[in-house]
Ligand code: FES
């Protein structure tokens with residue numbers, strides 16, 4: 118099978134939010150740019166591009182990672198979840214998005230995809246966190262607008278909503 122295109126870019130195949138996708142990437146292409154410009158998944162934002170702000174956080178094989186610190190060719194065969202994957206199948210908000218919406222936990226919204234993806238991994242591992250634990254869990258994501266209080270409130274509400282959903286399903 119041909120793995121290079123005529124510009125010597127590598128074929129990268131992955132699962133994005135449950136759907137198989139593929140595109141071509143030069144070896145130096147950042148994963149953020151691959152997702153946004155080659156795949157068209159523009160929900161992942163790019164802030165500092167050197168691992169500080171957390172705006173580019175996505176989940177790769179379940180783990181929350183900064184996609185600006187990875188190359189596209191590193192994720193060939195991986196399962197990736199981005200902010201687009203947090204919505205319900207009908208396009209309505211998922212629990213995390215709904216909680217941020219109801220708590221006014223964003224202003225410009227630039228940081229929001231990263232916060233939500235960090236939170237989605239954390240709440241799977243720790244479904245009933247305290248306020249202080251949430252603060253520590255999200256300390257790697259920076260927001261220049263909100264002052265963080267609403268983000269913490271929204272995160273606690275999201276955790277509660279996810280617990281209730283799990284109890285209903287049990
Ligand atoms: S854009 Fe990746 S951490 Fe800031």
Ligand code: FES
Pocket residue numbers: 222223224225226227228229259260261262263
């Ligand atoms: S809402 Fe603007 S940076 Fe967080």
